[in-house]
Ligand SMILES: Nc1ncnc2c1ncn2[C@@H]1O[C@H](COP(=O)(O)OP(=O)(O)O)[C@@H](O)[C@H]1O
């Protein structure tokens with residue numbers, strides 16, 4: 001009961017600071033809106049980036065037709081595709097098997113040789129090669145398009161096809177991803193973590209009468225827990241907005257369950273908030289709180305990316321959140337199957353939650 | 368019950384007070400703090416400072432106790448011991464019969480504490496009533512919201528808050544109003560005793576009196592015991608019991624009337640004399656009258672005269688003396704010693720005593 005009161009008091013205090021709320025809620029929306037207006041990603045930059053990357057492409061050969069008896073043309077084509085620079089090919093029997101592999105990101109996409117390929121090519125009729133690319137990997141589509149295109153050119157030269165016998169087509173379902181689609185998992189996990197961290201670093205040091213509160217029957221454990229709970233709830237509200245706004249207003253339509261994606265965000269909120277509350281117990285002035293926030297932010301986002309020290313991305317929670325959101329929202333994985341992505345976040349958050357409690361318990365400062 | 372004699376051997380209360388319950392009881396409380404200082408070349412120096420030494424005092428239910436001393440005397444430290452925020456290195460502290468050192472959680476419910484600074488006492492972004500409500504809810508978590516708000520309104524209105532003012536955010540309240548919100552927070556859970564650290568400091572004279580009167584009101588209407596900590600002698604007239612603190616030690620403890628009577632002749636009665644133009648010579652000449660015990664300057668042109676007997680005879684003697692030295696009298700009235708005059712005379716006597724001790728120690 002007292003805990004509920006403490007949480008209500010925290011929420012009321014948060015509500016009283018409209019300016020902070022506006023920053024926390026409106027800025028990310030503006031950012032999302034800007035991404036929405038940007039439209040699609042692509043252009044020269046992606047072509048440049050794509051050059052020279054190792055490209056694991058799946059191939060499914062569905063052709064049963066017979067063409068020029070001298071060759072098995074479909075296999076010849078596949079051979080030429082495999083010879084393209086930095087391409088590595090994996091064969092699949094069925095489109096389903098290739099899709100599964102794509103889901104687990106073993107390949108960045110796959111090419112399907114349709115039935116009738118050999119017959120059509122031999123008869124100088126148009127034949128189609130389809131390809132499917134990973135929509136979550138921004139370079140997948142340009143890479144595959146480039147390699148397939150090059151392979152077609154080489155194939156035509158090698159077998160003397162001079163007309164438009166062969167063309168390729170990417171499946172309609174995989175359009176070039178929009179900027180919102182591509183960046184949303186990163187934006188939502190970053191914003192929730194950062195905003196939680198930012199608000200929570202002021203939560204203890206900015207609560208001037210906190211020592212008077214701890215001179216009531218309220219336990220220090222309750223006081224810290226209420227702060228973590230209240231700010232996590234606040235970040236849940238923010239997560240709801242960041243799921244709903246692109247979904248409803250920016251046409252971000254994903255196959256997964258938005259509600260599960262939202263619930264999953266509570267873990268990253270917990271991480272950011274408990275880390276912030278911990279740093280707030282260490283700070284002695286509000287300015288120090290802000291400095292701690294900057295420090296925490298840099299540690300989380302620079303070290304936590306794992307770019308500088310490999311493996312740190314397995315310790316810090318950002319990556320788990322970002323990948324997890326992708327899996328739930330874009331690949332339709334159920335929340336229950338996400339334990340591997342959830343527990344590292346719970347562990348990270350709890351380490352700081354306990355640290356916050358210990359640090360606050362030891363805090364002197366009689367009034 | 369064995370009991371250490373308080374330093375200085377103060378009078379213990381007598382008569383019917385003995386049967387009343389002690390609400391605050393400090394015995395031989397000593398507080399030391401240690402600090403570690405690092406100095407080159409690589410030396411750690413640990414210093415232990417005693418900030419409160421052998422302090423004993425008590426007060427009974429329904430009393431207003433004043434803890435008076437100069438800044439740095441250790442008043443807040445003593446209050447922190449009473450509230451369990453600091454542990455004395457020696458001695459015992461009990462509040463409403465509960466040992467604070469060992470049963471802090473139980474003791475916390477019995478007192479209300481009003482810290483010195485509003486910044487750390489009141490939530491600026493909550494209204495007066497919300498502040499009182501949230502703190503009330505910390506103590507009375509099982510009690511309904513409406514009931515707590517009702518109680519909050521009751522306390523706030525005793526402290527002079529009108530309905531509209533209760534709904535105003537604390538950041539928009541004046542200093543005196545904020546102080547009263549802080550007092551209401553300390554009162555909301557119906558404690559047996561209210562502890563206030565410098566409740567009048569920083570307020571102008573009319574607000575100081577206002578706050579003190581509100582406290583007196585709470586004491587009368589709700590029967591709550593009060594401890595007021597102050598460096599201001601002015602509070603003494605509101606107190607039924609006084610502790611004078613100096614450099615961490617109790618130098619006087621008792622009923623202010625009793626203290627005054629003990630020190631001053633004629634139960635503290637005095638003659639107040641106002642002349643046209645006062646100077647040191649005149650004061651010295653009055654002081655030299657055989658019956659006169661003490662003379663203190665109380666204003667630009669007035670003095671208080673204490674003598675063995677304060678009566679018509681004494682008044683006529685003073686008038687006669689003024690005539691003799693050719694000083695026109697503006698007014699002459701009967702008066703009483705207040706605590707301020709008591710304190711001044713006491714300090715002066717102490718000083719004289721120390722001088723004579725020094726003098727005899729090193730005869731010239
Ligand atoms: N935690 C502490 N560490 C060191 N010195 C302290 C501490 N608390 C108080 N003091 C010192 O003890 C003395 C008494 O302080 P305090 O009780 O605040 O005085 P008062 O309230 O009467 O002005 C002061 O000289 C103060 O500097």
Ligand SMILES: [Mg+2]
Pocket residue numbers: 442443444483564565
């Ligand atoms: Mg003080």
